[in-house]
Amino acid sequence: MNAATTNQGPLLTVDDLTVSFTTAKGRADVVKNLSFSVPRGGALGIVGESGSGKSMTSLAVMGLLPKGGSATGRISFDGRELTSLPEREMRGVRGDRIAMIFQDPLSSLNPYYKVGTQIVEAYLSHRSGVSRREARRVAIEALERVHIRDAAQRIDHYPHQFSGGMRQRIMIAMALSMEPDLIIADEPTTALDVTVQAQILDLLSEIRKDTGASLILITHDLAVVSEVTDDIVVMREGAVVEQGTTEQVFSDPQADYTRRLLDAVPRIDDEIGTLRTTAIPTVTGGTR
Numbered sequence: 001m002n003a004a005t006t007n008q009g010p011l012l013t014v015d016d017l018t019v020s021f022t023t024a025k026g027r028a029d030v031v032k033n034l035s036f037s038v039p040r041g042g043a044l045g046i047v048g049e050s051g052s053g054k055s056m057t058s059l060a061v062m063g064l065l066p067k068g069g070s071a072t073g074r075i076s077f078d079g080r081e082l083t084s085l086p087e088r089e090m091r092g093v094r095g096d097r098i099a100m101i102f103q104d105p106l107s108s109l110n111p112y113y114k115v116g117t118q119i120v121e122a123y124l125s126h127r128s129g130v131s132r133r134e135a136r137r138v139a140i141e142a143l144e145r146v147h148i149r150d151a152a153q154r155i156d157h158y159p160h161q162f163s164g165g166m167r168q169r170i171m172i173a174m175a176l177s178m179e180p181d182l183i184i185a186d187e188p189t190t191a192l193d194v195t196v197q198a199q200i201l202d203l204l205s206e207i208r209k210d211t212g213a214s215l216i217l218i219t220h221d222l223a224v225v226s227e228v229t230d231d232i233v234v235m236r237e238g239a240v241v242e243q244g245t246t247e248q249v250f251s252d253p254q255a256d257y258t259r260r261l262l263d264a265v266p267r268i269d270d271e272i273g274t275l276r277t278t279a280i281p282t283v284t285g286g287t288r
Contacts, residue, residue, distance in 0.1 A: 063147030116155030
């Protein structure tokens with residue numbers, strides 16, 4: 001793990017977070033009065049359909065809101081207030097102590113550079129005084145940790161020489177190279193088939209167990225979080241509709257919207273040849 005923690009409370013606390021954008025029609029709130037916490041070593045799932053505000057929540061935590069966006073409320077990481085942190089200091093937190101895995105590794109990786117070069121450069125940007133040789137060794141070890149075979153050779157390959165699942169593993173390796181305390185995975189399995197999706201989820205669980213890092217898993221699919229997270233926040237139109245432990249939400253959902261999401265999850269005990277569909281009213285506007 002990274003630097004020593006400063007207290008024994010939750011690693012991340014988000015309190016009354018509102019994310020707003022200025023539009024031609026005035027202010028638009030895309031996240032509204034959101035509160036949650038992530039324990040040290042814990043895993044939280046943030047679930048909701050497109051437009052629910054789940055991705056904007058993660059960008060607010062990372063200090064990466066798009067131009068025109070602003071956040072109010074409190075975001076505390078290891079006892080340190082992030083919303084008022086100068087950008088120079090925030091860069092020391094982002095990527096180092098909080099790492100983010102985006103949903104499309106093909107667009108996140110630069111096609112013109114070898115994957116090893118990209119991991120090494122990310123590592124060196126946070127580790128002054130470290131040699132490139134040492135950074136390369138760390139990159140190879142990170143690739144090995146995410147089960148990429150022949151990592152010492154494949155580190156010199158380009159992104160297009162890997163499958164989609166392998167590229168996602170490379171993004172996870174880049175995050176792991178910094179030994180972060182918190183990993184935010186934003187729809188990390190969306191573009192993958194079900195078999196590779198299961199492998200990536202197993203890998204995230206393995207990493208969490210081995211490193212003690214906390215995890216925020218953002219997804220539109222409740223089935224994805226069922227085996228990985230301890231707690232769930234269900235969002236719709238920028239607001240929380242339900243939150244609780246994963247076991248509670250799955251066994252006894254309180255909100256009608258949550259029940260509809262659960263009804264949309266394919267079940268192994270469904271009759272062969274049948275298809276269950278539950279209509280969820282379309283939400284217009286908003287953001288992911």
